[in-house]
Structure formats: C-alpha cells, structure tokens
Amino acid sequence: MTTTAEEAPEAGVSKGPSFARRSGGVMAAVAAAMTLAIVLGYAFVAVSFTIPSSPTRAAVSAAFAPYFQQRWNVFAPNIMKVNRSLQIQVQWREDGELQRSEWVDVTDAEFSAARGIPTPSRISKNSFNVAQTYLTRY
Secondary structure (H helix, E strand, O other): OOOOOOOOOOOOOOOOHHHHHHHHHHHHHHHHHHHHHHHHHHHHHHHHHHOOOOHHHHHHHHHHHHHHOOOHHHOOOOOOOOOOOOEEOOEEEEOOEEEEOOOEEHHHHHHHHHOOOOOOOHHHHHHHHHHHHHHHHO
16 A cells, blocks of 8 residues: 555654754744844943933833942942041140150051951951041041
8 A cells, every 4th residue: 555645644744844944944033033132122221321311211220230330449449538547746845845746647557557467466456447447437
C-alpha cells in the first residue's frame, strides 16, 4: 500500500524547510522588535535626564534616580566646604605684660594620635571619634 502526500497522516509529515524559514523569520522579527523597544526606552530615559526641568523629567527621575543618578560625592566624599580645624592660642600676663603662645591645631593633634596606627589606644580612638562627631555636627 503506497500513500501519497495528500493521504499521509499529519503527525508523521515533516513541515519542510519553508516552515523553518517562517519560524526563523518570526523569531528574528520578535528579537528586532524587542531590541528596538529597549533602545527607544534607553534613549527616552537618557533624554529625560538631560532636558531642562519638566514634568517628564520629574517622573523619570523619581523612577530611575536610585539606579542611575550621578552623585559627585563618589569622587570626593568629604569635600571641605568650611575650615573644620580647631586652633587655640593661650594668653597670660607675666610681669604685667601680655604673653601669647603660638597657635596650636588641636584637631590635627587629635587626628595624628590615631592616624596611621592600625590599633590606636582606646583614649586616642575615643578622642578621634569625639572630634569626628564634633566636626560633623558643627
């Protein structure tokens, strides 16, 4: 018994090279559409971050800022905006004449006691921490 292509059962028949070409073309079209959507989304976000203030920029910034916002403190985490050193000078009277000492940088004295030492003493460490706390608060 010989069967022709018209009589062959569906399950055993090969779909042939035209089906492979069609499914490959569909996959290529889907991949191209996804790539285009990603590129357009990236361009939209990039333009929204760089345009002047607008409602679009505010909405995009609120959504994407935690992931893409530039923070310049990465490059200089402790930018010195004010002089944060504490210097003292002592004055006293000797034989009726006012005497003055040289200026002493107390901040540097405290920091140098703990700087560069892997295991500073507890007093130096506490003093350093107090000085850091003072400088950050005031």
